Amino acid sequence: MTAPLSNGDLSSSDLAARFQDAFGSAPEGIWQAPGRVNLIGEHTDYNDGFVLPFAIDRTARVAVRVRPDSTVRLLSTYGDQGVTTADTATLDGSRAKGWTKYPLGVMWALQERGIAVPGLDLLLDSNVPLGAGLSSSHAIECAVISALNELTGAGLKDEEMVLATQRAENDFVGAPTGIMDQSASLRGAKDQAVFLDCRDQSVRLVPFETEPAGLVLLVIDTKVSHSHADGGYASRRASCELGAEVLGVKALRDVGVEDLDEAGGLLDEVTFRRVRHVVTENDRVLQTVELLGTSGPGAIGPLLDASHRSMRDDFEISCPELDLAVEISRTSGAIGARMTGGGFGGAAIALTPVAAERQVRTAVEQAFSRAGYRKPDIFTVTPAAGAMRLV
Incomplete structure (x- = not known):
C-alpha cells in the first residue's frame, strides 16, 4: 500500500487515483490550503500584535475518506515512510512522527473541542517547500481541518479553525506558535495581503499587487531547514513574556515606540533588544499597511530592510545564509x-x-556558490485564495 512519489503538483484527478490505488476506494473529497509568506510582522503574533502575511500559490492538498472505525491511515506522495496508522481513541503527540503530527494534532484538537472525529484514510500531496519558513506545516493543518470541519458537520468558523490548529501546534506538536500562519492560510484572498490584529483576530484585506507596479516578490529558500519545535523559538517567546511582565502590560502590543527609552532602563540588555524588535516591528506593519493603501508596493522597500536588520540584530533569529540572500538581493537591484x-x-x-529579477537570481546563486552554501531555490509568489474544497 504505497503511492508513487510526486513533486507536489498532482492534479485532483491524479491525486484521487493515487488515493484509490493506496486505500482501495475513492476519496470523499479533496481539500487544499496554501502556504504563506509573511510580508512583514515577525514574532509579533504571539505578542498580541499586528502581522501582514498573504496566502501563496503553493498548497497542501489532502484526499480524505471517512472510515467506519476509529483507525487513521496516513500516507503522503513524497518520502518513503509508507502508511502511518493511528487510532482516534489514543492520539498522542509524543508518539507522532514527521508530517503526521499535523493531521493527528488537528484531530486531537477537534476532540478537545468536543467534536467526534471518525477514523479516516488520508493522502497528502504538497508543493509548499518544507522547512523554508513558508508554513508547510500549517498548510497541512488547514487543509485537514477544512476537510474534517465539513466531513464531521462541525460548522466551525474560520476564526475557530484558526484557534483549533493553533492548539494542535502548541499542545500536540509542541511548537509555541501564534495564529498568523493559520489565519493567512484560511482567510487569504487573491491579490490581497491579510492585515491581522492578533489580539482580536480581526482581519482587513489589503491590496498587494506587484505586477501593476512592475515588481515581483522573490522567495529565496536558503535550504537551511528550521523547526518551531526547538528551543530558539521558545526562548524568544519567553523573553517577550518576561518583558511584558516587567513593563506591567498584558502583551508587548501595549508598548509603543515612545515607551522604549523607559523600557531600556527597566530591562536587561538582551530582553530589551527582544522587546525593541517586537515594538518597532508592530510599527513597521502599520506603516506598511498605510503605504500599500496610499503609494503601493513600490514604497515599502525601506520597511522590509529595517525589519530584517531588527530580526538580525535585536531578535537574533537570522543566519549567515539569510543575511547573504538579503544583502546580495539589495545590492543587485531589489528595492527591499x-x-x-x-x-x-x-x-x-x-x-x-x-x-x-534575473540579475538578482543570478547574483544570489553565485554568492551562495562562492560561500560554499547549498544552491538556493528561488521562485516568485503571488497572493492566492485561502483554503477550499477542490472536489
Missing part, C-alpha cells in the same frame, strides 16, 4: 528584502523590479 518566517533558517523575500 528581509528574512521571512520564524527564523533560524528558511527563506528570505526580495521585492524586486521585473527588469532586475
Whole structure:
C-alpha cells in the first residue's frame, strides 16, 4: 500500500487515483490550503500584535475518506515512510512522527473541542517547500481541518479553525506558535495581503499587487531547514513574556515606540533588544499597511530592510545564509528584502523590479556558490485564495 512519489503538483484527478490505488476506494473529497509568506510582522503574533502575511500559490492538498472505525491511515506522495496508522481513541503527540503530527494534532484538537472525529484514510500531496519558513506545516493543518470541519458537520468558523490548529501546534506538536500562519492560510484572498490584529483576530484585506507596479516578490529558500519545535523559538517567546511582565502590560502590543527609552532602563540588555524588535516591528506593519493603501508596493522597500536588520540584530533569529540572500538581493537591484518566517533558517523575500529579477537570481546563486552554501531555490509568489474544497 504505497503511492508513487510526486513533486507536489498532482492534479485532483491524479491525486484521487493515487488515493484509490493506496486505500482501495475513492476519496470523499479533496481539500487544499496554501502556504504563506509573511510580508512583514515577525514574532509579533504571539505578542498580541499586528502581522501582514498573504496566502501563496503553493498548497497542501489532502484526499480524505471517512472510515467506519476509529483507525487513521496516513500516507503522503513524497518520502518513503509508507502508511502511518493511528487510532482516534489514543492520539498522542509524543508518539507522532514527521508530517503526521499535523493531521493527528488537528484531530486531537477537534476532540478537545468536543467534536467526534471518525477514523479516516488520508493522502497528502504538497508543493509548499518544507522547512523554508513558508508554513508547510500549517498548510497541512488547514487543509485537514477544512476537510474534517465539513466531513464531521462541525460548522466551525474560520476564526475557530484558526484557534483549533493553533492548539494542535502548541499542545500536540509542541511548537509555541501564534495564529498568523493559520489565519493567512484560511482567510487569504487573491491579490490581497491579510492585515491581522492578533489580539482580536480581526482581519482587513489589503491590496498587494506587484505586477501593476512592475515588481515581483522573490522567495529565496536558503535550504537551511528550521523547526518551531526547538528551543530558539521558545526562548524568544519567553523573553517577550518576561518583558511584558516587567513593563506591567498584558502583551508587548501595549508598548509603543515612545515607551522604549523607559523600557531600556527597566530591562536587561538582551530582553530589551527582544522587546525593541517586537515594538518597532508592530510599527513597521502599520506603516506598511498605510503605504500599500496610499503609494503601493513600490514604497515599502525601506520597511522590509529595517525589519530584517531588527530580526538580525535585536531578535537574533537570522543566519549567515539569510543575511547573504538579503544583502546580495539589495545590492543587485531589489528595492527591499528581509528574512521571512520564524527564523533560524528558511527563506528570505526580495521585492524586486521585473527588469532586475534575473540579475538578482543570478547574483544570489553565485554568492551562495562562492560561500560554499547549498544552491538556493528561488521562485516568485503571488497572493492566492485561502483554503477550499477542490472536489
